[in-house]
Amino acid sequence: MIHGGDVYTDGILKGKELIDYSSNINPLGVPQGFKENILKALDALTRYPDIKYRSLKEDLANYNNINKEYFILGNGAAEIIDLTISQEQSILIIAPSFGEYECSARKNNCRIIYSYLRETYIENIGYTLDYDYEDIMNKTKEVDAIVIGNPNNPNGEIIKKDKFIEILSYCNDNKKRVIIDEAFIEFIGDMSKSLINYTEKYSCLVIIRALTKFYAMPGIRFGYGICSDKKYLEEIRKKQLPWNINTFAEFAVSEVLRDSDYINKSIKWIKEERKFFLAELKKIELFEKVYETSGNFVLCKLKNLSDEKLYELTLQRGLLVRKCGSYEGLNNRYIRLAIKDRELNLKVLQIFKSIEGEV
Template sequence: MDKHTEKSVHGGDVYRNQVELDFSVNINPFGMPDGVKKALGDAIFLCTQYPDEKVSKLSEAMAKKLDVPQECILFGNGASELFVAIIHARKPKTVLVLAPSFSGYEHSAACEDCQVRYYYLKKEDNFELTEHFVQELIRQIKAHEAPDLIFLANPNNPTGVCISFDIISQIVFLCCEHRITLVIDECFIEFTKRQNESLIKTAIHSQFLIVVRAFTKIYGIPGVRLGYLAASEKMVSCLKKQLPEWNVSLLAQYAGAAALQEDEFVQKTSEYVEKQREYLTEKLRLLGLTVWQGEADYLLFYSEKNLYEMLLKKKMLIRDCSNYKGLESGYYRIAVKKQEENDRLIAALEEVLSDENIK
């Protein structure tokens, strides 16, 4: 484990590139639900008002949907704001993150100048979190070397790999038993078949477990900025003090309330993404690319060719994952999109790889 400062570089940089198809960001292939579009349109005419500082209607609707007390939910300007609030509130000296994983955890840790430690996932294990992590955590606890806070993504990003319920249950127990704050990022869980394994119901009864989610991915609204977390009432009260007033815009509140009515849309998305993910996996492997088996709306694969630049010339943007801790040059992530868009990507890959082989 070592201390490391990672550049906070993400996908979706359509502002500095000429892009027609963006596979670098993992949002719903169907885009924004019609009900959410209408809600945003209606809310425009109310923007002369301040938003509800207490986010009352959205909180009430979310509490009902999740079947948890309203006092155990906290909304933020995207999940990223909530990660920062957690770090400010808990003030950990040491933070443990997986490698590879979302760089936003490190960015958040930097707000309190925390020491960041890494647990490296192995490609031979399909980048899965195994029993070895549990044993290493036990070793650190016994040696009085345990971190103050752990970030885990389920499913992980950029791998799309989920943590088995047995492993994550052991980690939750250890963290709660030894007063280690555990933050579970479930921002992509709606794309998987593991929604029933969510730890939200566990989090509201624990003083050391926090589950974070976002509307960004599943409802296709990254520009709106809306995330939420579930935790004990005491934890939520503590975290709330770290957020600015009116941090959830009026547009976000209206969009969120409308999104919670879109159960059929979410189900349709999950089923479609599963089929397209399998389709893309097969096509990529037929091209000779190494693909890791994930469960989310994106795929991690490897090629020795500089596919990022090759595809950018064709106005297609994919995620170069070489800046992820634990990965290297040649690793790429692509979003699972609609069939016709996926076919265009495969055709482009066939072309650039064929041209390279001719050379």
């Protein structure tokens, strides 16, 4: 299991509907504005998208308040991850983190070094898995680039700017690339946690964003990168296919980014439910540890059973969880859960309680 979100193998293709807690999608669903204006996109479908995606880039520039020339567009954030990693000979990857970093590195014959997250117990807060900034700094010297999630998947920790700035500055001075994956940044509920505003000063920095998770449309395939090093962007753009962004994605960007009602509702939801779901999960006997998170997902360490066993038990009850045995730095004692709306979160808690009685 390299990816979550496979509701097909054990679900749809067997005629079963599953509650999917293995992929981290906003439960508020596709923004209404996009749905209502879908016919406009249908009209545009018969012509090729603008090969330069000019108005799309302007929408992104306005939303992020960043120079439109700093953008590179991808068929999903996965394309930007792959393009950036394909440029490097060696890379430092945080472990555990999103499996696509390793897939891209291997595919592109890029050597991997890991920096492992450090577990800490903080009184009155709980368990955290934090970046080891000192270790990252030391290991960065041995590689061409580093890739790091903000927040990091699967644990949801965010970058502390005051600790990271030294690494960023070192990389900029020594021509090492810093790739920060902010695919889940909106779920923090505080955009000041983003490092996007450092792109102007640090040309080594590439920020990667996705539209798919926060706006609940992973099927639309759209992600983007931001970097002030125009020569670098030119180089990686050469590797891209013409018309890599489809009309619906082009159209969605113009609709959803300005949907402040959806954004506000989503932030209200995630702040409430993250607090509630974490507190309730900590009461479940199946879990030895429930890690603090700033994302819309939560990493849990299992007490007495394997991820495989729990997967089977929840699947019998119609729930899909993310086994974490495939993550470098974790083992088969971890699962990741999405955070959804109250009704589903309660249902999922109920499922765990029913399993407690059985194991």
